[in-house]
Amino acid sequence: MQNINSEPAPGYLDMELLRFTTAGSVDDGKSTLIGRLLFDSKAIFEDQMEAITSASLRKGDEDVNLALLTDGLRAEREQGITIDVAYRYFATPKRKFIIADTPGHIQYTRNMVTGASTANLAVILVDARYGVIEQTQRHAYISSLLQIPHIVICINKMDLVEFKQDVFEKIRKRFLKVAGKLEIKDVRFVPISAKYGDNVVDRSSNMNWYNGPTLMYLLENIHIAGDLNLVDIRFPVQYVIRPQSDKYPDYRGYAGRLAGGVIKPGDRVRILPSGYESAIKSIDTFNGPLEYAKPPQSVTVTLEDDLDISRGDMITGIKSGLHASQDIRLMVCWLNQKPMQLGGKYLLRHTTRDVRCVIKNVDFKMDINSLEKNKADKQIGLNDIASVCIKTTRPLFYDSYRTNRYTGSLILIDEATNETVGAGMII
Amino acid sequence: MLFYQDIMEDFKINHLRELEAESIFVIREVAAQFERPTLLFSGGKDSIVLFHLARKAFWPAKVPFALLHVDTGHNFKETLDFRDWLMAKTGAICIARKVQDSIDKGRVVEEKGINASRNVLQTVTLLDALEELKLDCAIGGGRRDEEKARAKERFFSHRDEFGQWDPKNQRPELWNLFNGRKLMGEHFRVFPISNWTELDVWQYIFMEDIDIPSLYFTHKRKVFHRDGVWLAWAPFMQLKESEIVEEKDVRCRTIGDITCTGVTLSTANSLEDIICEIAATRVTERGGRYDDKRSDAAMEDRKKEGYF
Known part of the structure; x- marks a missing residue:
């Protein structure tokens, strides 16, 4: 047996992956900050630099406009705005980074939510001159709603x-007050100047009163390994592997990506929805069997017993701790121009399971600028965030989003257009 | 005996294994959500890695779909030899559809002039093949770091009945919930290695010891210089008066249609050399792709029409 995680690897192969999101608008220096991170880590290449330099000159910009790097679509370059989530990549010797760069305006809330859904960390920019403004509260709220750990x-x-x-301290105190109303586990503050590079990659000599780490130090060192749930076994079955070949005539393996817990051969498990018990016989991969598997590994599991298991089923521990219900309350972010229909039916995808659901009730709509709950307004349109109750055709087996982002999240699909219209976080 | 403590200690999973797990998840979603998918295979490193990931995703079963090669007829010979060797070795099936056939049938007209290329023509051959073979999903090796229009691409990318991409009307993609629902006649392009960079691909090839065509390593080749790019010479290519064919030590950073794939002057003859070279390089890999230099939005325009 081998353990694929302890294989000998040269230094550059031993890097962790950190996904982070940056939210902000045109004026708060987000592009400058990303440009600096990319530039200082040598992720911007000569031909890209030449291309944006000549494009900036053509447009008559004074400085090189680093936003042209991320604004890839013709419409974005013409209008000078970021419409969509742009993914950027860079690496330092310690970590590989994926930036989900999203526009900060309220009309792009859905893009922010999308970018935040897979992030380990959020970078929120605050203009030192204006302090904590409406937009800051909104970004903090979305980060907490999507449970970005850092x-x-x-x-x-x-x-x-x-x-x-004192400017820094005042903003810090003000933000902590806002954060008190939200579920934010780990928050850090760094005073920076993206334009001149103070405390971005290198320590600033202009702020000797600040003893904390630079932004890059945090990005490289913040502990993310503990963010995943390693206690409760959650293995949504994605695909059944049946070779039916001479070599493997009776092989039946359940392929999937571990969403929680650690599994080992011999572990007693329960299969939902059937409720049958069995034990893990082997954990197979192309590179050989594993002693154990953990999130976010993609593996194939075989069981001791011959059971009827298919896509959409979930393998859990004997005492799963999962909720099973057809009546579910969730926070939903609406993603489509067509408003949510109260009493309307939608397709629902949760892990690898598809069911249908009906929107029963809207508890409240969130005013994401003031963080007030509006119980009177039941009109949920594009970019709105609301607490709703749904009823599903078959039970879902779920955790609260707070406990597990992968077994606590779902999407709603419009059956007529097939578009993804809602993103749900189960309460 | 295995202790929880050890597992916590050992929790750090390296970035390549995490990217691999994500890609395998996406490939399995394709098999689960579509009836007749295919994997677009060009013989380049990205599609080789993609095929390797597909084999891992379904092991010990075979990859449950055939590969599709859109053949411009302007290939490096080494690429085709490699393709045939790999299919024989793995027992996979690769269907080829030729741009030449689309030209002969009058579906497309060959470009003329000095920069003539069959790169754009491939789109028609590809869309015809998808329709003819009734394929509802094509897995491709596109990466978001390759080009700025690709940076906005989804893992699951919807195409209408004309095979067109509408970048302003893409489905939001959250967590790992992929929506591959579509109407009759529509199809999807799926990009499992969206989050990989060029360096990740090379490191992974090294880590997994994946076979690649000899073109990626240094070799002597007849080349000529055009607009800052070294291009491989082939008999069907027209030269400008000032251009001279000379022999150099080169290797390919990408492998595409021979008419528009630039080569790099290099003496790298091992994967370690290549990784060092890529890590130190200051030009993107598509910097040598003549097809992208046509305009600022060249890739976006081709993609909207149904390009890879």
Whole structure:
């Protein structure tokens, strides 16, 4: 047996992956910050730099406009705005990074939610001159709603407030007050100047009062391995592998990606929805069997007993702790121009399971600027976030989103257009 | 005996294994959600890695779908030899459809002039093949770091009945919930290695010891210089007056249609050399792709029409 995680690897193969999201609008220096991270880690290449330099000159911009790197679509370049989530990649010797760069305006809430759904960390930019504004609250709320485990508040443009400590402290205190109303586990504050590079990659000599880490140090070192749930076994069956070949005539393996817990051969497990018990016989991969598997590995599991298991079933521990219900309350972010229909029917995808559901009730709509709950407004349209009750045709086996992002999340699909219209986080 | 403590200690999973797990998940979703998928195979490193991931996703069963090669007829010979060797070795099936046949049938007209290429023509051959073979999903090796229009691409990318991509009307993609639902006649393009960079691909080839065509390693080749790019010479290519064919030590960074694939002057003859070279390089791999230099939005325009 081998353990694929302890194979000998040269240094550059031994990097962790960190996914982070940046939310902000045109003016708060987000592009400058991303540009600096990419540039200082040598992720911008000469031909890309030449291309955006000449494009900036053509447009008559004074400085090189680094946003042209991420604004890939013709419409975005013409309008000078980021419409969609743009993914950027860079690496340092310690980690590989995936940035989900999203526009900050309220009309792009759905893009922010999309970018946040897979992020380990959120970078929120605050302009030191204006402090915590409506937009900051909105970004903090979305980060907490999507349960991004780590939040870094970059207080930017410190150069424009003479690098004063009391400006930083005031904003920090104000934000902590906002955070108190939200579910934010880990929040850090870094005073920076993206334009001049203070505390981005290198420590600033202009702010000797600040003893904390630079942004890059946090990105490289923040502990993310503990963010996944390693206690409760959650293995949604994705696909059944049956070779029916001479070599493997009776092989029946259940392929999937572990969404929680650690599994080992010999572990007693329960299959849902049938409720049958069995034990794990082997954990197979192309590179050989494993001693154990853990999230986010994709593996194939065989069981001791011959059971009827198919896509959409879930393998869990004997005492699964999963909720099973057809009446489910969730926070939903609406993603489509066509408003949510109260009493309307939608397709629902949860892990690898498809059911249909009906929207029973809207508890409240969230005013994501003031963080007030509006119980009177039942009109849920594009970019709105609301607490709703749904009823499903068959029971779902789920965790609350707070406990597990993968067994606590779902999407709603319009049956007429096949579009993904809602993103749900089970309460 | 295995202790929980050890597992916690050992929890750090390296970035290549995490990317691999994500890609395998996406490939399995294709098999689960579509009736007749295919994997687009060009013989380039990205499609070789993709095929390797597909084999891993379904092992010990075979990959439950055939591969599709859109053949421009302007290939490097080494690529075709490699393709045939790999299919024989793995027992997989690769269906080829030729751009030449589309030209002969009058479906497309060959470009003329000095920069003539069959790169754009491939789109018609590809869409015809999908329709003829009744395929409802084509897995491709596109990566978001390759090109700025690709940076906006989804893992599951919807195409209408004309095979067109509508970048402004893409489905939101959250968590790992992929929506492959479609109407009759529509299809999907799926990009399992969206989140990989060029360096990740090379590191993975090294880590997994994956066979690749000899073209990626240094060799002597007849080349000429055009607009800052070294292009491989072939008999059907027209030269400008000032252009001279000379022999150099080169290797390919990407392998595409021979008419538009630039080669790199290099003496790298091992995967370690290539990884060092890529890590130190200051030009993107598509910097040598003549097809992208046609305009600022060349890739976006081709993709909207149904390109890979």
